[in-house]
Amino acid sequence: MNKEQTSQLSNLKKSVAPYEKNDRKASIRQLINTLGPLVLLWCAAYFSLSVSYWLTLVFAIPAAGFVIRTFIIFHDCTHGSFFKNRRANDIIGTITGVLTLVPYQQWKKSHSIHHASSSNLDKRGIGDIWIMTVDEYIAASPMKRLYYRIYRNPLVMFGIGPIAVFLIQYRFNVKGARRKERMNTYLTNVSIVGLYALIVWAIGWPAFLMVQLPIVFVSGFLGIWLFYVQHQFEDSYFENEEEWSYVMAAVEGSSYYKLPKLLQWITGNIGFHHVHHLSPKVPNYNLEKAHNNTPPLQKATTITIGTSLKAIHFRLWDEEHKGFVSFKEIKARLRNPKVSSKPLKVS
Helix, strand or coil: CHHHHHHHHHHHHCCHHHHHHCCCCHHHHHHHHHHHHHHHHHHHHHHHHCCEEEEHHHHEEEEEEEHCCCCCCCCHHHCCCCCCCHHHHHHHHHHHHHHHCCHHHHHHHHHHHHHHHHCEECCCCCCCCCCEEEEHHCCCCCCHHHHHHHCCHHHHHHHHHHHHHHHHHHHCCCCCCHHHHHHHHHHHHHHHHHHHHHHHHHHCCHHHHHHHHHHHHHHHHHHHHHHHCCCCCCCCCEEEECCCCCCHEEECEEEEEECCCHHHHCCCCCCCCHHHCCCCCCHHHHHHHHHCHHHHHHHHHHEHHHHHHHHHHHCCCEEECCEEEEEHHHHHHHCCHHHHHCCCCCC
């Protein structure tokens, strides 16, 4: 990358700085129009149990959408962008973390690492989805290849993943966690148990499970899907440390997920992921403004619901040809290493 390109990228980051200012009234409005409907939809799902479970699911699915929207508030709090006051971010972040089953301090730390190393092939493993390169996969043992194939299987990633991550993984502290992080995880777990116990006491555990389980699963599935497609798409960006650029990783390694307006609102504008990675301090309600008023950002890779489905077949990153490949296409290389000189394309 030459000096001119470096200067242009640096100026791009400066151009979104005006949108980093949060608006307390807008943040409070978002809390109300997110948590209010979530509670109402949860109650509607419960009362509909006496009518039809299909009707319960009709209420549970949009409730899951508002859990995603709650998570975006939580997400902004971890970046210190939802409120100007740090303590306010920590309090609201912890509360929304209880509602979304994610410990605030634990996720804040891992997510900051994700932002600092996104698309960096030499710094994978924390706060991201596991990606192996073609060469790593070829050099791996049969057991590691099998484990990776199971991990990347859509049924595992999007079916078992929501339960494994949100109900199990986040209940434990990571190795080496500091006291503040450990205590916040304990507080989150105790609060979840207390909240759930109170609801079970009020309505009974069968009704609670019939309402809460589909909400947790659908919101977890959607959350993992959003994170997956916003970094794994055609023409994505991955580089080793010596060639890696923070701004390039943001603009080319994060997609613009163009969703219908209702879904864009429900997901808290997180589809403007390239803007968010360029400047995490931009609150979610300013992401679209930053995108619309910064012409270079409009050149980011745009994906839609339809085109994003191709990402299901993305399995390995081909460093030589700068693109994703499927397991099916890599079999030829495993049988005959000489074919590695031939470009691979995801079907």
